[in-house]
Amino acid sequence: MEVTPLKHAAGKKCEMGATITGLDLNNISDEDLAALKDAIYRYQYVNIKNQHDLEPVKHWELVTRLDPTAPPVHGHGTLKEFNKTGGFLSKRVVQGIPGAENVRLIGKGYQGADHFGIKDFTAAGGASNDYHKYPPSAESFAAGNTQFQRWHMDAPLYDREPPHFTALRAVKCPVGPDLQVNWDDGSNQSMKCKPGQTAFVSNTQLYELLNDEEKMLADNSWVEYAPFPYMWVENCKGRTNGLGLETEGKEHAMEEMPEWDQEKIKTVRPLYFPLYENASIDVRNLKYPMVWKTPTGKKALQVHGLAVRKMFLKATPTSEVQEVDDVVKIRKLLHDWQERIIKPEYVFMGPVEEGDVQMWDNWSVFHTAVDYPDHYGPRSMHQVNLGASDKPVGPMPISVS
Numbered sequence: 001m002e003v004t005p006l007k008h009a010a011g012k013k014c015e016m017g018a019t020i021t022g023l024d025l026n027n028i029s030d031e032d033l034a035a036l037k038d039a040i041y042r043y044q045y046v047n048i049k050n051q052h053d054l055e056p057v058k059h060w061e062l063v064t065r066l067d068p069t070a071p072p073v074h075g076h077g078t079l080k081e082f083n084k085t086g087g088f089l090s091k092r093v094v095q096g097i098p099g100a101e102n103v104r105l106i107g108k109g110y111q112g113a114d115h116f117g118i119k120d121f122t123a124a125g126g127a128s129n130d131y132h133k134y135p136p137s138a139e140s141f142a143a144g145n146t147q148f149q150r151w152h153m154d155a156p157l158y159d160r161e162p163p164h165f166t167a168l169r170a171v172k173c174p175v176g177p178d179l180q181v182n183w184d185d186g187s188n189q190s191m192k193c194k195p196g197q198t199a200f201v202s203n204t205q206l207y208e209l210l211n212d213e214e215k216m217l218a219d220n221s222w223v224e225y226a227p228f229p230y231m232w233v234e235n236c237k238g239r240t241n242g243l244g245l246e247t248e249g250k251e252h253a254m255e256e257m258p259e260w261d262q263e264k265i266k267t268v269r270p271l272y273f274p275l276y277e278n279a280s281i282d283v284r285n286l287k288y289p290m291v292w293k294t295p296t297g298k299k300a301l302q303v304h305g306l307a308v309r310k311m312f313l314k315a316t317p318t319s320e321v322q323e324v325d326d327v328v329k330i331r332k333l334l335h336d337w338q339e340r341i342i343k344p345e346y347v348f349m350g351p352v353e354e355g356d357v358q359m360w361d362n363w364s365v366f367h368t369a370v371d372y373p374d375h376y377g378p379r380s381m382h383q384v385n386l387g388a389s390d391k392p393v394g395p396m397p398i399s400v401s
């Protein structure tokens, strides 16, 4: 097993990424597994080459071995639960690979007569520009202009904890000329990418872009995510740079959400099973620090802005807590901070080829798909992650009152 740090092009400021060779994920020793985990933490993103023959059950086994005490369920729960409360995430049809249902087939286009046992399936409605309020025009898109789809971490943000790692296998990649990703926000920013690539930014690097006062505020503050957050915002549309939502008042009122008992939320310890139906959750599980400490001793500004319903701001350790429940104010603050890293020099395009398994430290990066025109051909990805056994820890304590 060899880990080689990626070399970024001149002018780039991104620091993440490594290539791993000499590893067979069908047959990985405990020693190599530990080295893989260390590499993911250190480089935040790794691209494991030549896994063409990976068995789906071994793909799933990989993430369970990396977090062996976690409940053995995909980060988004079973497909039944996901389809019920997944909001805009479940507007596309997501399939589990037969015999390894926690391995999810995502992608675009016709997946073939028999894709690992899935027959005649065409993937549609996934990571597309349709999610945007102002997507590129049909003509512009056909000519190769696109946008970042949605910057995010892979996280249910309700009940289960965010997965530590995602393992994304490229079974089939689209082919064709490079695309141009446009910010389309008046900034004139753009960058090139290959069709089917996933983009990444480091949120530890983002933290370091805050000034001292902002770091102090971020260190001491926390957020509360909406229950069933992707359902809460299912009617909202994304911004052109892929970060967050256009605010149009389309979030569901809490009365419109599936039943959840406020008293139970405040008083009952979390139960992992059953996951959504009759789930009882502790409010502390809905509150996350803004800043998550990483195993490497760094700090990541890790806030999934589109799912945040409340913010609890504390400028210093001894300041009064300021509760903010106005999504306009919440999003303004987060966009101001997070857009500092959504820039061509910091965005890293995963150099994926068919047979690769990309993995990342999901607690310290954001990633996004980038839509491409149909004529580039189908994209077949197998995505696996596992709701974590622990919850993120911030640099300062959170009030549970």
Ligand SMILES: [Fe+2]
Binding pocket: 152, 153, 154, 367
């Ligand atoms: Fe994702």
